[in-house]
Amino acid sequence: MGTPSKFVTFIRNAYLDSSQLAIKIREEKEEKGIFKDVTKVNPASLDLVFNPRTVALIGASENELKSGGMFLNSFIDCGLKSELFLVNPRGGEIRGLKVYPSVLDIPKEIDLAVIAIPASVTPKAVEDCSKKGAKFIVVHAAGFGEMGPEGKKIEEKMMQTARRGGSRIIGPNCMGIYCPETGFNTVVPYIGGLTEESGDVALVAQSGWVCEHVMLIGYERGLRFSKVLSIGNQSDLTFVDFLEYLGSDPKTNIISAYIEGVKKGRDLIDVAKKISRKKPIIIWKAGRTGAGTKAITSHTGSLAGDHTIHENAFKQAGIITAQGIEELLDLLIAFKSPYLPKGNKVGIIVGAGGAGVAAADACETLGLKVANLPEGTRLELKDLLRGVIPPFSGVSNPVDTVWLPLGQAPSIHPQMIETMSRAVDAFMIFSYEPYGENYLSVLAKTREKIKKPIVCVPPHPTKGLDTTPWTKRGLPVYPTPKRAARALSALAQRHVFLEKLKK
Template identity: 40%
Template sequence: MVIPKEFFNPKSVAIVGASKDKTKPGHLLLYSLLKAKFKGKIYPVNPKADKILGLKVYKNLEVIPGKVSIVIVATPAYTIPEILESCGRKNIRCCIITTSGFSESGTEEGKKLETEILNIARRNNVRLIGPNCMGIYNPKVGMAFFPWQKPEPGPVGFISQSGSIASMFCTISMEKGVRFSKVISSGNELDLNCADFLEYFGEDPETKIILAYIEGVKDGRRFLDVAKKISKEKPLIIWKAGLTSSGSKAASSHTGSLTGLKHVWDAVVKQTGIISVDGIEELLDLTLMFMCYPSAKTEKVAIVGGPGGIVVSAADACDFSNLTLAKLEDETMSKLKKILPPAGTSVLNPVDLGFGSVEWKIYNQTLKFLDEDPNVDVIMAIAGAPTFLGKSFFKFDEFAKGLAKTSKTLKKPLIAVMPEISQTQKPLKTLIKAGIPTYPTPIRAAKTLAKTLNYQKFKEKF
C-alpha cells in the first residue's frame, strides 16, 4: 500500500483544535511544530480564536487559502466525521487523528464511530494515521509532536502504537546520541497500519535501522511477508507487547489491538528474522550497536578490565548469551605479560588488568594487542580502576577520554561497560560522542552482542 508522500514531505499543516490553553493537545502540537522549525506553512484552526502563538487562526479548514498537505486533528471524537468531510471538499488527502474515544474505549459507540470515519475517509480519498495517536516526528522537515524533539535527522525509523512509548523512547535515546529519520505514532491504525509503515521504512533510503513497538497486528500475513523482506536488508527490531493474558487485556483497552500469544510471536520471529526485544532498554541497546557497527562480526569476544569481579561476571554473561570467548594467540599473551603487573592480573581471556588499569597507557596498549589478535572479533572494555587516585571516581573520566581516543585507531568493534551513576554522567557523554556503544552491565552488553550476531547469521542465508 502506497503511503501519500505528503505525510512525510508536507508543504503545509493545518491543526484543527489549535488552542491557547497550554494543557490542551492542540497547543502542544502547534508549539512543537514551531519549536522544530517546520519548513512549511502552519494553519491553526479554531472558530473561537484570532491568533495563537503569533499565528493567524482560521475558523475552519475550508477558508484556508491555498493547498493543505496534512490535517492534524485534536478535537473531540464526535467532531471527526464533519472534519473529514471538509477534508474531502478541500481536496486534502492526509489526516492525522490524535483524538481518542474510539474502539480502544471498548464501547459500541466508539466502534461505530470508528467505522463511520473510515467510511467517510475512503469516500473522500483521505488516508488516516490514528486515531488515538501523536502523529509524526520528521526532523528533516521540522515536524514534531513534542517540543524537545530536535530537528536533527539520523538513520533510525521508529513505529509505535503507543504515543507515550514513542515520546519516551525518543527522549531517552536522543540523550544517548540516537537520531531519527522518522517516528510514527500510529495509535489504533484504523486505516494505515504497521505493515504499511514497515514497508515504507524498508524502501526509505534515509532509514537504515527500523524499530517498532506493537501491541497487535491487523493483517498478519502481510505483516509477516513485509517483515521477512525487510530483515534481509535492514535490522528490524520489535518490542512486542500483549503476549500474556494480562498484557493482552491492557493492549485491547489501550489501542484496541488484537494481540497474539507468545509462542505464535516466537514462531514469527524465527521465520522473519525480526530481532525481538522485551523492553525499552533492550530496544535502545540494539539501536546503539547497529548505529555504530551496522555489519559487525561479534562472535568471538575479548574482555578486558581492572575490576576483577566485573570482568569475571562479563565472562559469565558471554556464556549465558552463547557467545564465544576468544582464545588469545600465544604472541598476544606474551606481549601482555611484558606490560602487566606480575601479581593480581591475568593474560588469559578475560584479561584482568588488576592495578594495571590505574595507568591508562597499560589499558591502551592492551586494547591494541587485542585488536591485532586474529582470533578476536569484538572487544568489551570494562570501566573502572581499583584506586581513589585520579581526577574522577574510579578514574571513569580518564577511562572514557582514553577509550574515545584509542577507538579511532582500532579496526575491530569496541563496546564499553560502565555503570550509570551520578559520577559517570560526564564520561558517558564522552563515550556517546565518540560513537562507542556503552552498557551499564556486562549482561546487557553480552545480550546485545548475541542478538547482533544472530541477525548477521540470518542475513548470511540470503
C-alpha cells in the same frame, strides 16, 4: 536458499489466524470493492506525512494547555518548514496567524491535517478533511476502537468517510509525528531542543508513552532520530505501511517499533524479509503475559495474539526482538556500531576479576563464546603487559589487567585489542579509565583498524557519564555486563541472518 521446514511454513501461514475478526471483515470489504476509490497506499506517498508542504491544525488554540495550543507552540518554536493553516470555528487570529472557521475555507490543498479536538466532534472534522481532499489525517483523540464495539463502529465509519475522499488516517488515539528535519513535533511538543539535530533511527509505536520515552531517553544516551510516528489504534494506515516506507527512506538506517496488535500479519513478514536484508528491524512486541494482553485491549483495542508465533515469525523474517523499553533502547544503540561480529567469540578485557566472571556468564548464557585465547596470543599479551600488571594476572580470556594504572589504558588497551582481535569477533571492555575524549578516540581508531564491534562497561555508570559521544561514534556503552552481552548477541544474530541469505 533451502526449502523452508514444515514448521516455518506453518508459522508463516498461521501468523494471522488470531487477528481481529473486524480486520478480516474489512479486508474482505475492500476486496469486494466496497471501498472502490481506495487502492493500496503507495509507500512513496507517505513521505508527505513527514514532509508535508501544507499542514492544517484543526483545533488551533491560544490555550497552551490544550493540544491545539501545544502543537501550535511546537510548530512555531521548532520552525515548521510546512505552510501552516489554523482552523477553529471562532476564526480570527492566533499569534498573528489567520484562523479559518473550517478546513474547507483554506485556499490551498492540504497534505496533512492534524486534528486536535475531542472525540465527539472528530468524525465531523474527518468528514470535512475528506471533502477538502486532505491526503493524510492525524487523529489524536482517544475514545474510539479501544472503548469497545461501539467505539469500533465509529472508528470504522470514520475511516470509510476519510477514504471516500481519498484521505488516509493515522490513529486515532495517537500522539502523531516527530520529524526533526522538518521541525515537526507533536509527540513531545512541550520539550524544546529535540528538532535541532536529526539522526538515522526511526520508531513507529502504538503507544505515545513509548514514543516519548524512547525519544527522550534515547536522546540522552546519544541516539538521534530521523522519524518517529505514534500510530495508536492503526485504524487505517498500519505499521506495515510505514515499515515499507522506512525501508526505502534514505534518511533511515535503523528501524524500530513497539506494537501491540499485528494487522496484515503476512504482509508484515513479507515486507520485513525484504527490508531486513539492508536495514536492521528491532521490534518490541507487547503482550507476553495475560495481564499485558488484557491491558492492550483497553489501550488500543488490539488483540495481542500468540506470543510464540510472533517470536518465531519475526525471527524467520530477520527481525530482532526486544523484551521491553530498556532493551529496545540498548539494541538501537548496539546497531550504531558500524561493524557486525563475524562469529560468536567475544574477547573480554577487565580491570577486576569479578567483572570478568559476570561478563563471561552473561555472554555464554546468550549463546556467545568466551573461549581461551590461543597460546601464541597469550604469550604476546604477557610480553605486552610485562611490568605493567602483576605477573599473576590472567590472560586467557577474560584478560584481567588488575587495576591498570590510570592514564595507561589509552595506550595499552588498543595494543591488547589488536593482539586479541585475531582470535575473537567482538570485544567487551571494562575500564576504570575516565571515559573522556582521549580514551574514546583511541578506541574508535582501534575499532576501525580491526573492523569488529566494541562495547564498553564503565566502572561507575551512575556517576552521570555522558554517553552521547560514544553512541555517535559507534561505541555502545552499557551499565552492566548482561546488557552489553545482549547487545553483542543481537549484532551476532544479524550477522547470522545476513550470511544465511547468501546461501
